[in-house]
Amino acid sequence: MSLASHYAYGVTILLMVAGLFIVIARGNLVKKLVGLAIFQTSVYLLYIAPGKLIGGTAPIVAPGFAVYSNPLPHVLILTAIVVGVATLALGLAIVVRIREAYDTIEEDEILAADQAEDERQR
Amino acid sequence: MRGDLVLRVVAKLFIPFMLLFALYVQFHGELGPGGGFQAGVIIAAAVVLYALIFGLPAARRLVPDRVVESMVAGGVLIYAGVGVAGLLLGGNYLDYFVLDRNPVHGQERGIFWVEAGVAVTVSGVMLKIFYMFAGRGRDPEDV
């Protein structure tokens, strides 16, 4: 086991942690969603990289090729990509509504507005 | 962007090719990369391009809201309908072998219709979401 054989996992982990950092460290809601999208793409890499066989080809049966890369992760990740964009669209719709309700999309200001509202109601 | 001549001409050249490419991707999904999802997204992207260059009301006239909404639901119905057809013809739900006398042809038929349903729903949803987002900022003037 050398560094080169696990290089793909290293890249995946770097992207995953970067996405996670953007989600938890940045207050702007749209940027959080972008960080979430980055996190999701790192998971795609996590699934597809182990399926690749060096010397193989894309999993389309054709004469002349004997070794194919694994098609099963491709199927799962295809579904995951489409579901990911669906959730991104829903998240953005919610952000638009938040913006219309609070007039801001910074998480700190929204929390402060909520706390002020609670204080006023008490 | 409505008045810019270069953009209008280039868009008029591009959009038919994009739609043609989407159809190619859809039907060629069995022989090469492609399939329903990619084709649906490319169709939606072509209409989005039209809306960006010629304005949202023109796009709404070209692909009205009713059509888009029926596409959104229709694709899922096509997919489920293939499954029910499998039931009615004597097999299990979503069983493609019974769709034709030759089971392999039945598979191909089933896959064709299923991918078509997927493409219809995906393009409908992407386009509808774009319409909702783009129409929200300036709603009172043009619907």
Place this chain on the structure above:
Amino acid sequence: MAVLVIAIAARRNLFSVVMLAGIYSFLMASVLVALDAVDVAMTEASVGAGISTVLLLAALYLTKGEEAKPIHRPWLPLAVSIVVAAALVYGSLGLPAFSDPAAPIHAHVVPRYLQESLRETGVANVVTAVLASYRGYDTLGETTVVFTAGAGVIALLRLRRRAQQRKDKP
């Protein structure tokens, strides 16, 4: 891509963040092609770099903002990220090496898909055959998820229009 991601985290102008995210999607699609995942690459390019960028730009147009200066120093999130990264690296040491033909992912059901799909379904693209035929239920669920997302967005963003129309009518 690491440089891109760090730039996305650092820049405050949201428009440039969206553009960088689009570039990131294209790079990811190229990496996927290098990994022989052509269907996935086409989907990632069209969906990630196309539709995602359009939706993000539309949302930016509707929410109009720059990112404010962060009040908290990001030490705690940075520490959490490093701890998570270390745990993941420790976990990945047990995973099979890159392009190992003996890895368990290539055993079990995949050889059957690769060998039998052309004969059983008549479709050369194994990914399409698995997606639409062998695992058709999952694709039905996914189509329903896309439909639900569309319905959700309609539900979220529609009410105001009816209220507007009620306001406009005398």
